[in-house]
Amino acid sequence: MIRVPLILAACSYGVGTVSGLYYLLGRAERRSFAPTAGLVGAIFQFTFLVWLGVALRDFPSADRVGALELFALSLAVIYVALEQRMKFKALGAFALPVILALTLAGLFLESRAPVPATEHELLVIVHAVCALAGCGGFAFAALAAVAYLVQDRQLRLKLLTRLLERMASLDELDRLIRRATALGFLAFTISLIAGSILAASLSRPIFGNWVVAWSILVWVLYAVVLHLRLNASLRGRRVAYLTIGGFTLAAALFVCLLFVQDNLHKLAGG
Amino acid sequence: MRIAVVGINHRTASVELREKLAIPEHELPDCLRTVCVDPEIAESALLVTCNRVELYAAIREGVDAFGKLSVVLARIRSLDIGSVSPSLYLHTDAEAVAHLFRVASGLDSMVLGETEVLGQVRHAYEMARSAGTTGRFLNALFQHALNAAKRVHTETAISRGRASVGSVAVEFACRVFGSLSERTALVIGAGEAASLTLESALEAGVRKVIVANRTVARAQELAEPHGGEAISLSELEAHLHRADIVISSTSAPHFILSPSQLEQALRRRRREPILVLDIAVPRDVDPAVAELDGVYLYDIDDLQAVVAETLRRREQEVPACEAIIEQEVLAFLAEVRSYDAGELISALNRSVEEIRRAELEWLLPKLTSVSEEDRKRIEQMAERLTRKILHSPIEVLRQHAAEDSHPSFFETVKRLFRI
Numbered sequence: 001m002i003r004v005p006l007i008l009a010a011c012s013y014g015v016g017t018v019s020g021l022y023y024l025l026g027r028a029e030r031r032s033f034a035p036t037a038g039l040v041g042a043i044f045q046f047t048f049l050v051w052l053g054v055a056l057r058d059f060p061s062a063d064r065v066g067a068l069e070l071f072a073l074s075l076a077v078i079y080v081a082l083e084q085r086m087k088f089k090a091l092g093a094f095a096l097p098v099i100l101a102l103t104l105a106g107l108f109l110e111s112r113a114p115v116p117a118t119e120h121e122l123l124v125i126v127h128a129v130c131a132l133a134g135c136g137g138f139a140f141a142a143l144a145a146v147a148y149l150v151q152d153r154q155l156r157l158k159l160l161t162r163l164l165e166r167m168a169s170l171d172e173l174d175r176l177i178r179r180a181t182a183l184g185f186l187a188f189t190i191s192l193i194a195g196s197i198l199a200a201s202l203s204r205p206i207f208g209n210w211v212v213a214w215s216i217l218v219w220v221l222y223a224v225v226l227h228l229r230l231n232a233s234l235r236g237r238r239v240a241y242l243t244i245g246g247f248t249l250a251a252a253l254f255v256c257l258l259f260v261q262d263n264l265h266k267l268a269g270g
Numbered sequence: 271m272r273i274a275v276v277g278i279n280h281r282t283a284s285v286e287l288r289e290k291l292a293i294p295e296h297e298l299p300d301c302l303r304t305v306c307v308d309p310e311i312a313e314s315a316l317l318v319t320c321n322r323v324e325l326y327a328a329i330r331e332g333v334d335a336f337g338k339l340s341v342v343l344a345r346i347r348s349l350d351i352g353s354v355s356p357s358l359y360l361h362t363d364a365e366a367v368a369h370l371f372r373v374a375s376g377l378d379s380m381v382l383g384e385t386e387v388l389g390q391v392r393h394a395y396e397m398a399r400s401a402g403t404t405g406r407f408l409n410a411l412f413q414h415a416l417n418a419a420k421r422v423h424t425e426t427a428i429s430r431g432r433a434s435v436g437s438v439a440v441e442f443a444c445r446v447f448g449s450l451s452e453r454t455a456l457v458i459g460a461g462e463a464a465s466l467t468l469e470s471a472l473e474a475g476v477r478k479v480i481v482a483n484r485t486v487a488r489a490q491e492l493a494e495p496h497g498g499e500a501i502s503l504s505e506l507e508a509h510l511h512r513a514d515i516v517i518s519s520t521s522a523p524h525f526i527l528s529p530s531q532l533e534q535a536l537r538r539r540r541r542e543p544i545l546v547l548d549i550a551v552p553r554d555v556d557p558a559v560a561e562l563d564g565v566y567l568y569d570i571d572d573l574q575a576v577v578a579e580t581l582r583r584r585e586q587e588v589p590a591c592e593a594i595i596e597q598e599v600l601a602f603l604a605e606v607r608s609y610d611a612g613e614l615i616s617a618l619n620r621s622v623e624e625i626r627r628a629e630l631e632w633l634l635p636k637l638t639s640v641s642e643e644d645r646k647r648i649e650q651m652a653e654r655l656t657r658k659i660l661h662s663p664i665e666v667l668r669q670h671a672a673e674d675s676h677p678s679f680f681e682t683v684k685r686l687f688r689i
Binding site: 151154155156158159160164165167168169170171172233234235236237238 | 431432438441442444445446447448537540541542543560563564566568572575576579580
């Protein structure tokens with residue numbers, strides 16, 4: 001019963017995905033329903049998370065399904081907000097398939113018994129939410145990077161195709177990559193700091209832990225990308241490839257945390 | 271009443287003749303009123319564009335349309351009819367209607383599917399209306415034409431895509447930079463092709479212009495009207511990094527821009543992309559430049575290929591456009607027939623009403639012993655009688671107006687009732 005809103009969210013995202021792809025690739029001049037479907041899906045997903053939180057009597061990220069759905073919801077919210085602000089009406093064709101896949105994964109994933117709350121619950125929530133927001137930012141940067149590479153390829157084919165016309169300009173995509181990476185990096189940094197304080201307060205060693213090492217690797221990679229962008233003028237396809245590479249690392253870390261419990265993250269129920 | 275059009279366009283007349291026949295806008299109202307002084311021309315409108323001069327008119331039945339309108343058109347510009355006549359074309363009735371619908375839809379334009387002519391047709395109609403030379407027929411004709419063109423543009427892809435080299439170049443620039451308002455265009459060479467492409471870029475919002483030419487004076491001529499900056503070709507390398515869009519069109523027999531120059535410019539502009547439009551033949555830009563990350567190079571063949579593709583796609587839309595025009599022509603003709611039928615019905619009613627009144631005037635004075643009430647009954651009976659007699663013919667007339675009946679039907683009815 002609790003998963004009914006999640007099924008409805010998946011259906012909305014499914015409709016949005018089809019509409020977004022049809023808008024991007026179809027021949028006919030049709031309006032895309034992807035933003036509306038994304039908004040409706042987000043509302044259902046939020047309902048599910050509230051329901052889950054009440055059932056767990058904890059923040060939804062305490063459960064791995066909750067964490068996954070919270071991540072999908074953060075992407076959906078960013079997508080709807082961006083769709084309103086940007087002229088990039090085909091963004092749904094890139095974002096909604098990913099959001100749909102995450103939502104569906106949550107439907108088929110088994111819940112884990114949540115770990116009892118600690119006295120540092122607020123710090124746990126800050127750590128989890130910022131980690132998810134950071135991954136959300138990196139995900140959007142990667143989606144924009146994929147769109148950038150598609151647009152770059154279209155421009156090099158030298159044809160004014162429908163696909164080319166419906167995509168955002170390279171300049172807009174580049175700005176989206178930069179902002180999403182910067183925001184993701186900021187959130188990820190806060191998450192790492194909160195996690196370190198949490199580990200210290202619980203007297204848990206953080207050195208030698210594979211999740212910590214992996215997280216630092218992701219953080220360093222994005223720090224290098226941002227530094228190169230700001231100081232060494234790294235732009236274009238190279239930035240796009242690096243952004244996609246960085247997100248692959250971050251996503252792999254997130255997926256591993258959903259299935260493998262290391263010593264540190266047992267306390268967060270992950 | 272018949273609708274006719276006589277005129278010349280880019281297919282039938284040279285640009286010299288089109289220039290001679292073109293009427294300045296401020297003279298149009300007077301010209302239109304002069305045309306309508308002729309008692310055989312009831313309504314008129316003049317469509318004057320750079321590619322055509324056409325006189326649309328509603329003329330009386332039986333008038334030699336070509337003879338009448340061609341003379342009128344030549345006389346407006348004081349031209350010898352013999353010099354104009356071979357280039358003139360005439361369309362009458364349904365053909366004239368379909369012609370205007372095609373013109374308004376851009377199907378008769380030099381660039382198939384262009385939308386500028388729609389505004390020109392609207393303007394021609396407004397000029398004629400404000401000059402008071404349009405009536406029921408031309409008002410309906412132009413309104414239907416505007417409606418037909420609107421349908422053609424919205425229901426088909428006839429106006430989709432870019433159909434000029436300049437507009438294609440601007441579209442590529444927009445796909446790279448989004449808004450062009452903060453962008454700088456560097457024009458290398460001050461020839462006509464570069465100037466035309468620059469015009470398109472300026473229309474799309476480019477604000478800053480740098481013109482590089484072998485002779486700085488010529489560069490200044492092109493740059494100054496746009497508040498731009500003129501430099502010599504030897505300074506090109508020093509200014510290249512400032513340009514977001516490079517338009518190159520020199521007659522140099524060798525490459526003006528090399529990959530190393532652009533690589534250096536990219537470094538100086540912190541790898542911000544550069545769009546290079548090489549519209550020179552032979553080319554000014556080394557094709558190897560396209561390999562650089564951040565450089566988007568388009569030569570004249572690339573741009574013309576897009577234009578050709580757009581026009582090919584538009585050609586494919588022509589049958590769909592013609593189908594819409596056919597529907598709209600039929601709708602217009604039905605409306606015109608309903609005017610004819612309406613006029614005929616009114617005339618028929620008037621004719622029978624006169625007979626009724628005459629008969630009552632003959633009868634009533636003779637009926638001295640009849641009461642006032644009975645007189646009224648007799649008048650009512652006469653009225654009911656005429657109404658019932660006319661009911662069936664009027665129904666048939668309305669039916670024929672709605673259908674595509676032969677025009678001679680109305681003539682037969684007129685003769686039958688001596689109208």
